Amino acid sequence: MSTIRPMRPKHLFHISSTNLDALTETYNIGFYLEYLTKWPELCHVIEGIDGNIEGYILGKLESSPYPPPTSPYDPDTNPDPNYLPWHGHITALTVAPAARRLGHATRLSEALEKASDANSAWFVDLFVRASNDIAIDLYRKMGYSVFRRVANYYNDDEDAFDMRKPLTRDVDRKHVRENGEDFRVRPEVVW
Template sequence: MTSFRAFRPDDLNHFSKCNLDPLTETYDLSFYLQYFAKWPTLFQVAEDSRGNIVGYIMGKTESSPDYFQYSEHYLPWHAHITALTVAPEARRLGIGKMLTEQLEAGAEAANAYFVDLFVRKSNEKAIKFYEGMGYSVYRVVKDYYGDNINDPTAHGEDAYDMRKPTKRDKALKHIRDDGRKHEVQPEDVF
């Protein structure tokens, strides 16, 4: 049986099963603690019956800075999934979906326009997962990832900026059907 709860700082000592996946970004301790301090309701963990962390999601709410307001790349108030990971032995149990739904509920409560995330263009499993949950590609961020896990000699790997509208975006203004045709540079992304 899996239970879900808010992240606690001592959970950092129990993330290793989740963070061993090469597609999971691992951050320094201060980064995790910053999310805990600023957005505690958007940082959730999944625990198995023995108390092992078998998944987590960390997110935030934000908008582009005011000076960016007149840019075509301006982002209004939204929620962002910074990391979602599930330990290999706990996959295909719906844990990722439940964690994502919890973050989406937090986005609704914060009156965000949409939830977005970045995913490697080569991560087909994750892309299918998010598409199955109603996310779509909004744009391609060229060379977003500084490393290319498939070819270390290549330039950075592209990312899909995927989005799912919330109830606030009644006109669906912040999503598009042809997102794979819209390319931007990393500096265009806040």
């Protein structure tokens, strides 16, 4: 049985085996430590029975830097379609190749979604390569949908899908849309 635990700095010395996938982004240690300092409740590891790290998630809570002109925020009266209200964000989610298909990604995501919901976030979002069909299918099964396609998002100019899952606060599902794959934006409008 695997166990979800809060990520601690000591775990950073044991996550390299989870980053063996070519589609997994690997960051420098300062990046991980920044997340652990600012959003410790949104960073978790999943540990196998042998004590090895089988996966992890890095998350944060954020909104666009400039508030909308009307307060309080309402998706119906906000004139900026690219404004992001208070939301949870999955920065990194990865599972070691040997521990895949065990539900780890779902369990890690649910932990972040629960914490985001407790902080009154509207939704949780993430970015995934448009060619990563396996991850896109997994996120769809977890209730995420494509909100928009971000052209040339990655360093190699591949597009990204901005995928979202509405939380309790978004009762009317105003922060998700149908056919988001067809709604293209440039990276500079994505905050």
